[in-house]
Each structure stands twice: as C-alpha cells, then as structure tokens.
Amino acid sequence: MKARVYNTGLPIGLLVILGLGWEASVRLFEIPPYVLPGPLQILKVMWQRMDLLAAHGLVTLTEIGLGFWVALVVGFTLAVLIHSSQILEWAFMPLIISSQTIPVFAIAPLLILWFGYGIGSKVVMTAIIVFFPIVINTVEGLKAADPDTLALLKILEATPGQVFFKVRIPQSLPFVFSGIKIGVAVSVIGAVIGEWVGAREGLGYLMIHANAQLQVELVFASIAWLSILGTGLYGIVVVLERLLIPWRHRAASLISES
Amino acid sequence: MNKRTGDPLLQINDLSRAFSNGKDKLQVLQRVSLDACEGEFIAIIGPSGCGKSTFFNILAGLISPDEGNIMLNGQKVPHLRGRMAYMQQKDLLLPWRNTLDNAILGMEIQGRHKRWAREQARELLKIFGLEGFEDHYPQELSGGMRQRVALMRTILCKKDILLLDEPFGALDAMTRGIMQRWLLKVWGQFGPSVLLVTHDVEEALILADRIYVMTSRPGSIKGSLSVSFERPRRITQADMVDCKKYLLELLEEEITVGQP
Numbered sequence: 003m004k005a006r007v008y009n010t011g012l013p014i015g016l017l018v019i020l021g022l023g024w025e026a027s028v029r030l031f032e033i034p035p036y037v038l039p040g041p042l043q044i045l046k047v048m049w050q051r052m053d054l055l056a057a058h059g060l061v062t063l064t065e066i067g068l069g070f071w072v073a074l075v076v077g078f079t080l081a082v083l084i085h086s087s088q089i090l091e092w093a094f095m096p097l098i099i100s101s102q103t104i105p106v107f108a109i110a111p112l113l114i115l116w117f118g119y120g121i122g123s124k125v126v127m128t129a130i131i132v133f134f135p136i137v138i139n140t141v142e143g144l145k146a147a148d149p150d151t152l153a154l155l156k157i158l159e160a161t162p163g164q165v166f167f168k169v170r171i172p173q174s175l176p177f178v179f180s181g182i183k184i185g186v187a188v189s190v191i192g193a194v195i196g197e198w199v200g201a202r203e204g205l206g207y208l209m210i211h212a213n214a215q216l217q218v219e220l221v222f223a224s225i226a227w228l229s230i231l232g233t234g235l236y237g238i239v240v241v242l243e244r245l246l247i248p249w250r251h252r253a254a255s256l257i258s259e260s
Numbered sequence: 261m262n263k264r265t266g267d268p269l270l271q272i273n274d275l276s277r278a279f280s281n282g283k284d285k286l287q288v289l290q291r292v293s294l295d296a297c298e299g300e301f302i303a304i305i306g307p308s309g310c311g312k313s314t315f316f317n318i319l320a321g322l323i324s325p326d327e328g329n330i331m332l333n334g335q336k337v338p339h340l341r342g343r344m345a346y347m348q349q350k351d352l353l354l355p356w357r358n359t360l361d362n363a364i365l366g367m368e369i370q371g372r373h374k375r376w377a378r379e380q381a382r383e384l385l386k387i388f389g390l391e392g393f394e395d396h397y398p399q400e401l402s403g404g405m406r407q408r409v410a411l412m413r414t415i416l417c418k419k420d421i422l423l424l425d426e427p428f429g430a431l432d433a434m435t436r437g438i439m440q441r442w443l444l445k446v447w448g449q450f451g452p453s454v455l456l457v458t459h460d461v462e463e464a465l466i467l468a469d470r471i472y473v474m475t476s477r478p479g480s481i482k483g484s485l486s487v488s489f490e491r492p493r494r495i496t497q498a499d500m501v502d503c504k505k506y507l508l509e510l511l512e513e514e515i516t517v518g519q520p
Contacts, residue, residue, distance in 0.1 A: 150352055157320050157346050158417070160369045168365070172356040249356045249397045 039219045047219040048226060054208070059227050061204040065121055065193040066235065069128025073185060077133040078178070081140030085170075091141075102134050106192060110199040119200050128192035132185035136178070143177025144170050176250060179243045186239050190232045205231075267334065268295035269453055270421065275328035277314055288314045290478035291328065296470075298420070301447060301454045303464035305507065306474030307514050312457040315479070316425050319455070320346050344421035345452075349429040351410040353398040360385075360394040362409050366417035381416060387446065388412045404435040408442060415450055424456040428463070440466055444491060461507045462495050473507060476514045483510055 021041040027033070028040040035043055048055065080098075084091045106127060117123035147169050155165050197206025205224045212220035244251055274291040288311040296302045306312055317323045319330065321339030330337050337343075345366065353362045363384075364377035385391045388408045398406055407427060414422060427443075428436040440463060447454060458464055464471045465487060473482045485503060487493075493500060 148352075150348070150350055151354070153322055154346070154348075154352050155369070156322065157341060158366050158369045159342055164369055168368070169354070172354070175356075247356070249399070 036216045036218050039222060043219050044222045044226060048223045051220065051223065055205070055223060055227050058203055058205045058208045058224070059231060061121070062124075062190075062193050062197065062206065062228070063231055065124035065196070065204065066128055066189045066231070068121070069125040069192060070132055070185065070189055072125060072129040073132035073136055074182070076129065077136035077181075078140055080133075081137050081144065084137070084141050085144040095141075098134065098137060106131060106195055107199075110195055113196065114200040119202060124193050124196035124201070124204065127196040128189050131192040132189050135184040135188075136181040139177045139181030139184075140174055143174025146177060147173045175247050179239070179247065182239055183236065183243075186235045187232065189235070190228055194228065269298040269300075269333060270296040270340075271331040271334075272319075273329050273331065275315065275318060275325045275330075277311075277318060277323070277325050287478035289318075289325070290480040292474075292480055293328075294472050294481060294484075296421075296453050296455060299451045299453055301456070301467055301469045303456045303458060303468035303471045304474060305458055305461060305464050305471060305511065306479060307476045307511060308459060310474045310476050310514075311479035312474065313425060316346070316423050316455075316457060319344065319423060340421060340423075343419055344423055345414040345417035345419040346423045347410055347414040347425065347427050349426045351398070351406040353406055353409055353413075355398055358395050358397055359390055359401070359409050362398065363412040363416055365413055370417070377416075381412065384412055384416070387449065388442070402435075403431055404439060407431060407439060411443065411446065415446060415452075420452050422452045422454045424454060426458055427456075429458070429460075436460075436463070441492070443467065461504055461511065464507070465500055465503055466493050466495060471507065473510045474514075482514065 025040045025042055028038060039047075080094065084094050109130075110123075110127060113123040113126050117126055151169060152165065155169060160168070193204065194206035194209075197204040198210055201207040205228050209221050209224045212218070212224065272292065272294050274293055275289055276287070276291055277289040278285050278287045280286070292311075292315060294302070294304075304312060304315075314323065318325050319340050321341040324338070330339065332340065332343060354365065357365070360378055360381050363381040364372075364374070367377040367380070368374060382394065385394055388411065390405065390408060390412070393401060393405065398409070401409065407430075411427070414424075424443075428439045431439060444467060456464070456467060468487055471485045471487060473484065474480065475482045485507065487503060489497065489499065495501075495504070
C-alpha cells in the first residue's frame, strides 16, 4: 500500500516541481511564448482548444489502435511459425532484425505513396514499429518452456497441439506482454511520423500545422496529449497483463505445513 | 503385506545403456535386471551417479536402451509409456494452473472432460491434505504440498505402475517423513505397483516390499532384500536396524569401490 502511494505520488510530485521550475524560468527570463510557453499557458490552451485536440487525438488513437492490432496478429502468427520450424527461423530472423535497421522515417514517404494520405499509411507505420518487439519476445517466450515439463508432457503422451496450448502458450504470455509493453511505448512514434510526412488530421498533423503558424502553445498541447495517450495505453496493457497472467502477481504467501 | 504371487507384472532383463561424449564412451547401465509383481512396492537404492535416473528414463521411453528388454505381463514392450505414471524430485507443477487444474493435467491430456476430471480430483483433495487449497497457485504452496499435488497428478493418471524418482529428495527430513506416510496411504488405497528410486536407505526400508541395491557406475543390480515387516514400520525396530546395517554395508562397498 505504501509502495503504491509512493509509486503514483512521487512521479506526480516530480512533475509538479519540474513544472513550477519551468514556469518560474519562463517568467524570470521573460522568454516569449512563441519560443517556449510556460506550463500554465499550455494547460490553458489544452482547455480552450479541447474539442480540436480531442478530435485530432481520436484520429491518432485510432491509428495507433489499429496498427497495434495488426502488429499483434502478424507478429504473434509469425512468431509461432518461426518457432515451429528451424528453417523458417533461419530464413526469417535475420530479415526481421535487419528490417529494424531501416529508419521508419526513410520509408514514411513511400508508405504515404502506397497507402495514401489517410489512416492506412499511419496504421502500417505503427504496425511496422510495434511488430518487432512482439515477434522477438514471443519467439523467446515460446522457446522458454522448461525441458523437464516438456518431458513430463511427453510421458503423459500429449499431442503437439496439447503441448503448444497447455504449456508453450501460457509459458510465453509474460514474454508476449513484455513485447507488447515495449510496442505500446513506441507505437505513438509510428503514428506521429506518419502524420508528419503527410496527413490531413491527427495530433502529428496538428503539431506541424501549429508550428508553422508559430502557435507553440498548441504544439506543446499536442505533445502533452500524445504523452497522455501513450501513458494511458500502457496502463491498459498493464491492467490486461494482470488479468491474463494472474499467477504472476499472486505473492507467495507463507503457508506452514499442516 | 508382501504381494508377491504368481508371475511378475513387470520384468526388466539385462538393460544396458552407454552415453558417448565425443571419443569417450561412458557405460551408465550394465545389464540391469529386476522384476515387480502386481501391487508390489519396489525400492531401488544406489550411490549417486549409479544411473538410476537413466534407468527410469528408459522405462519412461525418454531414451532407448542399447541392449535388453522390458516385459509387461509377459509381453515385450519398448517402454512403459501409457502404462505408467512418473513422478520426479521436481514437482513440475505448471505455475499458471491452480492445485485442482495441476492435478488433472494427466487426465486432461488423456482427453477426459475437464469438468468431470475436476470432480474426480476434488474428491481426492482430502486424502492428499489439500482441502481448501484447490484454488491456490503452486507458488502459494509449501514444498510438501506441491509434492502432494504432483503425487495427486501422478495417481489421477490411473496407471498400474508408478515410477517415483526421488520424489521427496528435495524436502526436509520432517516433511519427508510425513510424505512417506502419505505415499503408503495412497498406495494402500489405489494399489499400483511402485518403483521408487531413492538414495535414502531408511526411506526404502519404511516403504518397500523389496529393495534392490545398485552398484556404482556402470550401474547393475548388486543384490536385493525382501522386507516383510508389517507397516507402519519404525526404523528403530531391531530387525529393521539389522536390515539397514546390511544395506548400508552393501552400499558402502560401492562407495569405496567407486572412489578413484
């Protein structure tokens, strides 16, 4: 309980202190708002332009959400295939890894060209970024099954399907969730880059637009919204993890032999 | 209590197995022969590294022997898989399954309906001293309880042969004593033939109808001893002390021979 209070209280406290320092500096050094607005100014804009920000935020959220699901389905399927066959692992893994060395920025214009100015190109962009940690972690998780447990299943005459669903999948879940958490954290990047390169809506588009018009407060307000979206999504994943992997969070209670 | 009647259920003849590591060949088992009758409790003791686990892995069909054969009811079989249940020192409980669902793993794999299997398991909770713990995950149970869940999973497979590979080796002496009494109770109730591997002479004497002593590597059968005392037995009984002395002498020879 105490840890929980510290866990939420301390970061909020730190944020408030940093915000106060920022506000004080802006006032003290008389920095013009078109260079760096103070946090109070940004909060004011966030309140005043709520409708605008929410509308664009919803677009970005949709892109992230769809991209994330595509990445999860493709990533998980690919991981299962890679795990099922050594040949597929040899064939796919080097390509998957080297694909990550290509900066998404470099292919963003191409994706716009292929998938259009609309939501499609951003979904693909997000999926490309998110899919990598999911594949890598899921493959790792599927391999993590304890050899003695696998021998037990063999002795019990389990079919390959039973081994897969009764041992490999549950064993891999914590790994899958590690991948999903990393994926969620970076998913915002994919959507925003897509919107920067070419879009008519979304928080990334709004930022570029506001920046061009020297509405720096609105740029910051968009950034704040993106951060809230990312943190919120991460929170949802953490809650889902607790629901789906309940055995991991049950603390070992001290039960004496009766 | 000695149930040796008629033809043996299980006959193991001249089982040998070597492992090669590059150029070196390591003979682990050398013509191991033993037999077990229906419902008989057999203990196998031997110095560590005598190939006891290799022997069980052959019976379980995880590795194949170089020579020798296994006869079940007078029929030659490649291994005992499908006819036996196997329990090891590690409980191998699945951390994502609670007590009840861990216990029914074997039944589930045999294709039993989950709900039916759970009902069967629920009826046994009391015998295994796990009442009230059916919804607990393994990490919430003590070592002795976890081992009882593993024993329950083994029993619920409903096989006529149990292979127990040092099942209580990881437990403290007190808990081990309790677990041995559990095992006898469960054996009395379900009546399978048991092959128990242990390095603990007292454990073998308290539990078994017959005890085989193995030599150090390459493992073979050095001798056997029938124990016909009434159960429950006390290790302090005069005749038990004599048996213990006899077995320890056999083992000690092996340990001195085994030393380089």
